Amino acid sequence: MTATASRKPRAGKGPLVVRGGHRRRSPRDRRSVTLTVLTAVMLVYTLLPLLWLVINASKTQEGLFRSFGLWFDSDFALFSNIADAFTYDGGIFTRWLLNTLLYVVAGAGGATLLATVAGYGLAKFDFPGKKAVFAVVIGAVAVPGTALAVPTFLMFSSLGLTDTPWAIIIPSLVSPFGLYLMWTFAADAVPDEILESARVDGAREFQTFFRISLPLLAPGIVTVLLFAVVATWNNYFLPLIMLKDPAWYPLTIGLNSWNAQATTIGGDVIFNLVITGSLLTIIPLMAAFLLLQRYWQSGLAAGSVKA
Template sequence: MKRAAPAFDRSPSALRPRRSIPLGIVMAVFLIYAFLPLVWLLINATKTQGDISTTFGLWFGSEFALWDNIVETLTYGDGIFLTWLANTMIYVIAGAGGATLLATLAGYGLAKYSFPGKRAVFAIVLGAIAVPGTALAVPTFLMFSQLGLTNTMWAIIIPSLISPFGLYLIWVYAVDAVPTELLEAARVDGAGEFRTFFTVALRLLAPGIVTVALFAIVATWNNYFLPLIMLNDPQLFPLTIGLQQWNLQATGVGSDPIFHLVITGSLLTIIPIVIAFLLLQRFWQSGLSAGSVKQ
């Protein structure tokens, strides 16, 4: 199709304005702000205890002690850091995995089947999103202690299983991403409900599921308040509580100065989660925007 006026050319390049240098500078400032503490952490994880306090924070110290620090972090206190890491993995796999599974099944069910009281369920889910986790944590603790569940792994896993936000996301996502006609076609072809779900719906829902899984993983990996109140046995701690424990040990009265372990431990704690985010970015970016991108 030809247009009379070339100025209205529909090619993308015509719509794309010039690069803006000032805008780039502003955004670079944002980026520096976002990276500053991470860079600080990375650099200081390579320093010895003495260098941390005596040398300039954003440059390397006199010795490169990263490997020594890592070894010491992993072996300090009979390798308790590795126990914390293993605990965190258990909480993430059981809690976030379970939360994703439940949110997917429930969200899909709510999106694709109609039943009486659906509007009420929707209202309850929305309300549940607004109830902050920390407000529930204290009552949950009191209740769990009646049931004898505190100071066990279940105390962390069970509350992690519920993700109203994840359910909501899958619900909204499934309404758009899984065409009802497709499900009906599958039913006509004689596929059972479960078969339909696993062969047709699951594939279409994948970006949404990855998004929910990723947010559940982050929430569980980073959870602090819940384990703080539920657990008092260091053998059950996740990394977040363990690190704070070390930090208290380093700053408290009669302290054992292990700042270098707190710093190196922090670095080791964020590496897996950052890698997960970067590897899965294609999925979560499309999952997050898919709900809103419809033309």
């Protein structure tokens, strides 16, 4: 006689089905194994370039061609490479780093501020032409930034702003995607009942925004800020056509000039400095994500309003 029995599922695991004395995993468990394997593959795929960068940044110029790319060389030169990167060519790497920080603080910070204020206003106030504004924002999101680079260059050239920091900062202030994201987030994150209660208590709109709405918008603000920081930090095409003076280069253009110099016949062979500079370039982005991740959460307004 074949006995068939089923047991209650254990915590964290799918049900075990016993048939003929043999245990079989449910389809849910098999899907979990598949997802785990796929996640592991994606993790390796994501971290492999970073591992290659860390390993090769620790090699000398000769060690790059002497040892395998995914293993360390006998000469560990990470700290000397970092020192050489900051001192090479009169310390121009430090200037590029400061330029990038300037563009991020002014451009990405300003874009986040404008997107937050405008998105909140569009979500919580009604005015004539609101649907037209929505259509314009959606259309702007669909237009890639590279398509606007040449018209932007022509406009800034006529204004005499090319080869200046304003040529990078001003275009970075416009973030249609950030505005749309804050618009949709503010519509649900800030309940209308809270705003009405604050107005009944005599609070002005600015007081309501800064004391009540702004804390509730924190997850959306952090999300928009991270998107803007990454976009500005990795901005390449716009500085490429706007800037000619190396003193105003961001890190992306500066490292590309080093790489071109390293591949030019008769130029300094500085591939180790290019790799080390690339590693130093991604460290601030990683730090920004790690520092801001605790603010990156949703549901701050959950339970604030009773049904």
